[in-house]
Amino acid sequence: MKILQVGLGNNPGGMEAFVMNYYRELSRQGISFDFLCMYEKIAYEEEIKSLGGRVFYVPNVKKDYIGYVKQVRQLLNREKYDVVHVNMLSAANIVPLRLAHEAGVKKVFAHSHNASAPGLVRKVMDRWNRGKIATYATLKLACGEAAGRWLFGNASFEKGEVTLVSNAIDVDKYVFSSEKRDKIRQELGLEGKFVIGHVGRFDLQKNHEGLIHIFGEVVKQDSQAVLCLVGDGGLRESTEEKIRASGLAANVVFAGIRQDTEALFSAFDVFVLPSLFEGLPFTMLEAQANGLSCVVSDTITREAAVLEDHVESLSLDVPYSLWAETILKHKNEKRKDEGVIREKLADAHFDIKKEAGRLLALYEE
Structure with a gap:
């Protein structure tokens, strides 16, 4: 064939x-x-x-x-x-x-x-x-x-x-690994930090501009928070400029295009996706397979919320401070049980x- x-x-x-x-x-x-x-x-x-x-x-x-x-x-x-x-x-x-x-x-x-x-x-x-x-x-x-x-x-x-x-997705690939977490955190200088992760192309759809505003509100409440941006694209340079102008450069890590995103998910503490629109985002499924809580825009279909109690959807019209408060709720949170994750992902196809x-x-x- x-x-x-x-x-x-x-x-x-x-x-x-x-x-x-x-x-x-x-x-x-x-x-x-x-x-x-x-x-x-x-x-x-x-x-x-x-x-x-x-x-x-x-x-x-x-x-x-x-x-x-x-x-x-x-x-x-x-x-x-x-x-x-x-x-x-x-x-x-x-x-x-x-x-x-x-x-x-x-x-x-x-x-x-x-x-x-x-x-x-x-x-x-x-x-x-x-x-x-x-x-x-x-x-x-x-x-x-x-x-x-x-x-x-x-x-x-x-x-x-x-x-x-x-x-x-290959669920086995994205299972949480403490070994990978320690390795990536050391590589990117994230030890002891509250790490907010985002994986996606730098284009209009992914709403990096909104993400910067949200993260600015997080830093007001936790100066040690770090935003890790994984990916590349046409808007990366302008995003870097906006981050510098916002005074957040010291708190943001640009990881670029990686072939080991599963390891990066293990290094995150929470996953954030404030997209303007989506089909059904892989990255959100991968984050959940890793046991991460996700804070996402309500433009994303609830079909993607496999672990419903670990996914919070917010309107893009609410204040950035509310996004920040929601994200910070997940600081020091334990990951979901691996067995539950596997069962729910399989049941949801x-x-x-x-x-x-x-x-x-x-x-x-």
Whole structure:
């Protein structure tokens, strides 16, 4: 069976994590993926190749539309894929769906990973293209209800036309480790600190600006608190400038892109995610798998709150001081029991060892 994955970028975000989590598990069953990339390098490239995957590079559709279409058509006609799985943050670019349809691919999956589309141009293109998805896709997938309703519409969701494929994780990987906690805390100079963690791309969606204001209120009450920011992106430089201007530079650690986020979760004391919008965030599931309490914006679907008593949702309209008070409540808090965590994640369909089989069944139907 030949499967082409489309939509991954060069920055390891949630969508990239979804594909790789399933790929790692399915590769153990002899399943291999090909990947389409329109950047200089695809996220997780070395690992993809180590698992037997192939990466095909094509021009960026935004910069060379004709070249993109030509090369993707050539690839589809040459490789004769059984499945083309298009991972989407919006319907702004549905060209891969159309080309797969025109090439006669029997299974064309449109997979929603988000619940909003930032930027005027993207919003316009998204609205223009949405009605065409059903023409090209043979199956509509979504990481959660909010993402499914947003991209495909309430009517389609209510009719049962959207199949949910969970943002499942390798629970074993994210189990709390005191050894990893001590190692990371020593490496990043976090010993004896109250560490607030955030993992995410530096872009509008993740609301780093709001996070800075929230953290400023935390520091007023605990001068030893530290904010650890994991990730990279277009807004990192401006975020650094805002932190310096706020006088918080001594209390913020920029960890960059890491391949050991599971160790970083063990080093955190609480996880904070004040996103403007989300599909169903992997990082929140990973934090809960580690036993961490999460303080998140109420824009995030409650589907992601697997450990309900360890997840607090707040409006982005309430004072930053209330966010700070809520975060500080979790100082010196013990982590959730590992057995309870495993059971709840499995029951909620977030254990990759169980969920990979469901995706494989969709490929094979």
